[in-house]
Amino acid sequence: MSETIAVPEHLDDPAPPARKLRGNLGVAAIVFMVVAAAAPLGVIGGVVPLGLANGNGSGFPATFIISTVILLLFSAGFTAMTPYVEDAGAFFSYVRRALGFPTGMGIAFVAVLSYIALEAGVYGLIGPAGTAVVELFGGPSLPWWLFAAAAFAIITYLGYRNIELSSQVLAVLLTAEIAIVVVLDAVIVAQGGDHGLSTGIVNPGAIFSGSLGIGLLFAIISYVGFEATAIFRDEARDPDRTIPRATYVSLILIGVFYAVTSWALISGWGDQQAVARATESGDTFLGDTARRYIGIVGADIISVLYFTSLFACILAFHNVVSRYVFALSQRDILPASLSYPHPRHGSPHRASLWVSAVVAVSITAAVLFRLDPAGQFYTWFAGTTTVGIVVLLLATTVAVIVFFGRDRRGYSLWRVRVAPALGALGLALSLVLILTNLKDLVGGSSVLAWVILSLLVLAFASGTAVGIRLGDKVIESRTVAGDAAAGDPIDDEAVRS
Structure with missing residues (x-):
């Protein structure tokens, strides 16, 4: 029997060298970008007070430990x-790779929508943060979009350049924001807190008090971006070693930082008082704590670094989504012109500019419709991202289980079957919690919650439809010789994948 199946280059063959990115990123560089995307100072100043007030109170730090375990299981x-x-x-x-080309394209469209939504939405936080910094030093009250526009211009420039430049900028900003929080943590612990260190992190009564589900929801949100290590594969020094190491280091670093810092902040006020303050004045909870323990100068430094933390977050996500667009254009799902790297920088400069254009339209629309930058613009877009990212994590876990289902390829049963299955269970529970509380995440609007879900479903359906159409072209384009013409069966699904 003689059979030849002609498959278009853009679906199965490796991309030509001219359409691949270049870089020499090590573990540390990728970790800086991934942790920066998680915006640790933004989480401590924004998400932690929400978790204390609406979740499980003084037991909230334990939910970061639970979340880290779930995501480590996923990462295995x-x-x-x-x-x-x-x-x-x-x-x-x-x-x-595991579930076929059409499903992969559906997930790709969900990923692009989710990451662009978060990148655009965070501009709704960085604008007011910039206004606050200027006012802090006696300047005038300026409109939020001026600072958003300035940050947008710088990020567009950095996204156009070589990835190493972005990693160096992120390294400086991330080191500064983590350093100031570590100082605050150390002072609180050294002084023994308000009246002793909190035991809520290890107290089952506190951990399961209030709403553990809401607490877990806010904790999971705080890790968005850690999974982006794999998007830098082409620019990694040794991807088969660098990507796994960067993934584990990022997760553990983020998890320890969140758990220890939230525990220290609670200790700084005492269990009951911390929850009360987070409920009454969550916006100033971190600043008030800093002012109490490291003085007005320390609080001012944190205000400035909160702004730079948001900048680092946007830059990191811009790099991630630009590479998603580049990868899709490599396969001609998006215009092939976006898949040619810059001849000197080796960056996805055209894909980066495309992403910037979409974000610019979003920011402009928010300004024209006079949306509240944080309460509406950020909240709506972050809600979209939260649902989308958990769906992506869950789908990827299922793909891993299917891929290793028949052949473990030398890995242990724990690593490729048991751990992913437990991770999938934890992610499924998290998704249920997020969907149940999505209305509250987006300002109490059931209509808006349904709009968000509809957009994600539409993105998946559109991507799947594109995948099916291109997969059918693959099957139609095959040439069959010999006795294949006599009716030998051909696995169409294998061809599509």
């Missing part, structure tokens, strides 16, 4: 599959 299978996924498409590449 995710990193095991990394050597078998040779392109830099992150989630959609893993799903495509």
Whole structure:
């Protein structure tokens, strides 16, 4: 029997060298970008007070430990599959490899929507943060969009340049924001807190008090971006070793930082008083704590670093989504012109500019419609991202389980079956909690919650439809010789994948 199946280059063959990114990123550089995307200072100043007030109170730090465990279980299978996924498409590449081309394209569209939504939405936080910094030093009250526009211009420039430049900027900003919080943590612990250190983090009564579900929801949100390590595959020094190491280091660093710092902040006021303050004045909770323990200068420094933390977050997500767009254009899902790297910088400069254009339209619309930058613009977009990212994590875990279902490829049963299954269970529970509380996440609007879900479903359906159409072209384009013409069966699903 003789059979030849002609498959278009843009679906199955490796991308030509001219359409691949270049870089020499090590573990530390990728970790800086991933942790910066998580915006640790933004989480401590924004998410932690929400978790204390609406979640499980003094037991909230324990939810960061629970979340870290769930995501480490996810990462066990995710990193095991990394050597078998040779392109830099992150989630959609893993799903495509195991569940087929159409499903992978559906997940790709969900990923692009989710990341662009978060990048755009955070401009709604950085604008007011910039206004606050100027006023802090006696300046005039300026409109939020001026600071958003300035940050946008700088991020667009950095996204156009070589990835190493972005990693260096993020390294400086991230080191500064973590350093000031570590100083605050150390002072609180050294002084023994308000009246002793909190035991809520290890007290089952506190952990299961209030609403553990809401607490877990806010904790999971705080890790968005850690999974982006795989998107830098083409620019990693040794991707099969660098990506897994960066994933684990990022997760553990983020988890320890969140758990210890939230515990220290609670200790700084006492269990009951901390919850009361987070409920009454969550916006100033971190600043008030800093002013109490490290003085007005320390509080001012934190205000400035909160602004730079948001800048680092936007820059990191801009780099991530630009590479998603680049990976899709490599396969001609998006215009092929976006998949040619800059001849000197080796960056996805055209994809980066495309993403910037979409974000610019979003910011402009927010200004024209006079949306509240934080209460509406950020909240609505962050709600979209939260649902989308958990769906992506869950789909990728299923892909890992399917991929290693018949052949463990030398890995232990724990790493490629048991751990991913437990991770999938934890992610499924998290998704249920998020969907149940999505209305509250987006300002109490049921209509808006349904709009967000509809957009994500539409993105997945559109991507899947594109995948099916291109997959059918693959099947139609095959040429069959010999006795294949006599009716030998051909696995169409295998061809599509």
